[in-house]
Amino acid sequence: MGTKKTVLIVGASRGLGLALAEEYCERGWQVIATSRGRSPGLQRLGERYAEALEVETADVIDLDSVKQLHARLNGRRFDVLFVNAGICKANELTPLHVEEKDFLDMMLTNALSPMRVIELFHGSVAGDGVIAVMSSEIGSIGNCRGFWELYSSSKAALNLLMAAFAARNNDDTRALLLVAPGWVRTEMGGSAAALEISESIPHVVDRVADNAGKPGLRFIDRHGHSLPW
Numbered sequence: 001m002g003t004k005k006t007v008l009i010v011g012a013s014r015g016l017g018l019a020l021a022e023e024y025c026e027r028g029w030q031v032i033a034t035s036r037g038r039s040p041g042l043q044r045l046g047e048r049y050a051e052a053l054e055v056e057t058a059d060v061i062d063l064d065s066v067k068q069l070h071a072r073l074n075g076r077r078f079d080v081l082f083v084n085a086g087i088c089k090a091n092e093l094t095p096l097h098v099e100e101k102d103f104l105d106m107m108l109t110n111a112l113s114p115m116r117v118i119e120l121f122h123g124s125v126a127g128d129g130v131i132a133v134m135s136s137e138i139g140s141i142g143n144c145r146g147f148w149e150l151y152s153s154s155k156a157a158l159n160l161l162m163a164a165f166a167a168r169n170n171d172d173t174r175a176l177l178l179v180a181p182g183w184v185r186t187e188m189g190g191s192a193a194a195l196e197i198s199e200s201i202p203h204v205v206d207r208v209a210d211n212a213g214k215p216g217l218r219f220i221d222r223h224g225h226s227l228p229w
Helices: 015-026 040-048 063-072 100-124 149-168 201-211
Strands: 006-010 030-035 053-057 078-083 125-134 175-180 216-221
Touching: 006 015, 006 100, 015 030, 015 040, 015 201, 030 040, 040 053, 053 063, 063 100, 078 100, 100 125, 100 149, 125 201, 149 175, 149 216, 175 201
Parallel strands: 006 030, 006 078, 030 053, 078 125, 125 175, 175 216
Antiparallel strands: none
């Protein structure tokens, strides 16, 4: 029997991150999932997959916390690193009306912090592995419709930072993915969202698998279609 593949999912306490952890557990992977604090969802998942799931504590917006996670996992090798952390605040507001702190919180959580995780952990990912981060269709400037513009801008910033990372590491053999899961009904996505988790996350995991061993940066949706930057 071959060695189980391992995925590190950063930001898995609920929503899409928790769904990612569950999907990988169901597919027989070794899963290391992080949560900022206690996660009832991860606790229940651990009861079902005690041998497959490891839960780590890390606050993605606290660089020291992420560095401590990196130190604890030193020497571990991952086939996939998936950074999922994200928040949405003041989604219906415009730049004139948003509280500055709400906007800065989104930029820190959705753009800067995921890239710090990737900077720290990319060397721990197998050479034919995948580094993925959860982006969004509305992070596309080319397709901008003015929807949730402040949140969208944080995802556009994430996309640019990932492109800059790829440019600085243009000889990297790993796949670098910005994955748009669609508008999914979660606590963050809201009840008006178009998709159930089951209509999104299995496809996202399939796309990650499709890109293993294929170097380069791609901005794709859950079906593997390229999205305009």
